[in-house]
Amino acid sequence: MKKIILASASPRRKDILEKFGFPFKIKKGNIEEKIDAEEKPEQIAMSLAFEKAIEVSKSCNEGEIVIAADTIVVKNGILGKPKNYEEAFSMLKMLQDDIHDVITGLAVIEVDTYNKFVTFEKTKVKMKQLTDDEIKRYIDTGEVWDKAGSYGIQGKGSALIEWVYGDYFNVVGLPIAKLQSMLSKYFDLELI
Numbered sequence: 001m002k003k004i005i006l007a008s009a010s011p012r013r014k015d016i017l018e019k020f021g022f023p024f025k026i027k028k029g030n031i032e033e034k035i036d037a038e039e040k041p042e043q044i045a046m047s048l049a050f051e052k053a054i055e056v057s058k059s060c061n062e063g064e065i066v067i068a069a070d071t072i073v074v075k076n077g078i079l080g081k082p083k084n085y086e087e088a089f090s091m092l093k094m095l096q097d098d099i100h101d102v103i104t105g106l107a108v109i110e111v112d113t114y115n116k117f118v119t120f121e122k123t124k125v126k127m128k129q130l131t132d133d134e135i136k137r138y139i140d141t142g143e144v145w146d147k148a149g150s151y152g153i154q155g156k157g158s159a160l161i162e163w164v165y166g167d168y169f170n171v172v173g174l175p176i177a178k179l180q181s182m183l184s185k186y187f188d189l190e191l192i
Helices: 011-018 041-057 085-095 132-140 156-160 168-172 176-187
Strands: 004-006 024-026 065-074 098-110 116-127 161-165
Touching: 004 011, 011 168, 041 065, 041 098, 041 116, 065 176, 085 098, 085 132, 098 168, 098 176, 116 168, 116 176, 132 156, 156 161, 168 176
Parallel strands: 004 024, 004 065
Antiparallel strands: 065 098, 098 116, 116 161
């Protein structure tokens, strides 16, 4: 079986892959995440995922499969991870009672071959109407700090969400159905 390398330190992506029971290693790439405001969000997410995959592949062995992902939240521009309490509050205030997009760029590289594929998944999410007190209480849970858009749908943030249209796992950070299709079609590897 081909060796899988997950180019991410995200515990959420790790948890999703572990559900499938095949062995993989984690190697985190160190890239500077640059965002060009003139690029489309889909291009930005794919570019960041591909940069991570390339960076990690440099320290991998021939034939290993590197999987990288980058998730962004989009509403009136790209919402990254909050830097402080005020930024988290502002993001959640903007997202509440409205629809936003969650886009994950997905890159898969087979080391030392020409097998390199990049794609994206987009999911629409409707956050319910929230009071300022609800937003403050959610921020106080601590879930906001390492998440694009200041919320985690897989945790306490699930109570903030009215509906999801598309791939739920994309919102968590790894569009597993799309990944399975890529691995099967281009790398002769099956998750199930």
